[in-house]
Amino acid sequence: MSSSTASPDNRIDDVDRAILAALQHDATRPYAELGKAVGLSAGAAHERVRKLRERGVVRATTIDVDAAALGKPVLSFVTLDAADWMGGSDTAEALAAIPEIEEAHIVAGSGTVLLKVRTASTQELQSVLKRLYAVDTVATTHTTVVLETLFTRPVAIADRTGSGGH
Amino acid sequence: MSSSTASPDNRIDDVDRAILAALQHDATRPYAELGKAVGLSAGAAHERVRKLRERGVVRATTIDVDAAALGKPVLSFVTLDAADWMGGSDTAEALAAIPEIEEAHIVAGSGTVLLKVRTASTQELQSVLKRLYAVDTVATTHTTVVLETLFTRPVAIADRTGSGGH
């Protein structure tokens, strides 16, 4: 309810960065351990994490599930070229209704969408493409199937060592 | 250290699926709550999760960090066309050395790699591209900058309702 400052303390310092990096790697460790790793007491570490959550820097605590173990070994990237999507605006909902789509990004002016799709087989991938055509005025689609994933990792936490220029 | 059966119980049943879905949404809830949500006691729920971790179905417990809050608002997808990468094989390491790369996938025969890159600015994106050219025999690159992310979500947990065909 203050009025002087819009953002009281929206800065992320080195300790926050260390905490975020540690939690990205393993969010199950107790606060005492986490605190020791970043040079804080358990209570202080807890307070930092609470604030990071409150500020929205930490969106959620989740588990990383092995897609192959779940029976979804086929990963693909699909590019959609549609007619007039930006106007419709419930595009996101239509895409979200297809559970095989993990990510949906608008990548160009009006009409180009990039999708990350995970399916059990190429047959199911075909099923997704059919559903995509049924969604709206989809002009063309271009599908790229991933043969091998070299690596996947969370957002990099930049450290403020000063030398980290371009 | 057993020798009779290679995979004692590698199947994922409905309860496991319910647990995985719940944990994807929020992995901070106590086991008592989780158990109640899936119709199990706290102890049984804990045992299920322990086994899922042991089997590798649950790879890790992590936090979802807001990239924009971290100063990395620019998301791009970069396609690389290189000469002979598959033979070299330390390609993954060279790419992993570039922290801005979040994902690296091989998407075609010999030489095409798809990268998911997150940077602070388009200038930093340019810096990444320069480093990519320096890596190896990179013939061409094609970069697509994401204008808006409609949604991102974890791997879908299929439910065995029987009606879920293609």
Place this chain on the structure above:
DNA sequence: GCTGAAATTTTCGTCCT
């Protein structure tokens, strides 16, 4: 897989820097 109890951890109040 369930119940119950011990051990650990989280969480909160208070004081200190």
Place this chain on the structure above:
DNA sequence: AGGACGAAAATTTCAGC
């Protein structure tokens, strides 16, 4: 304001059934 310390509450974890 932010962190340390200690105690209460909650949770995890392990026993036996």
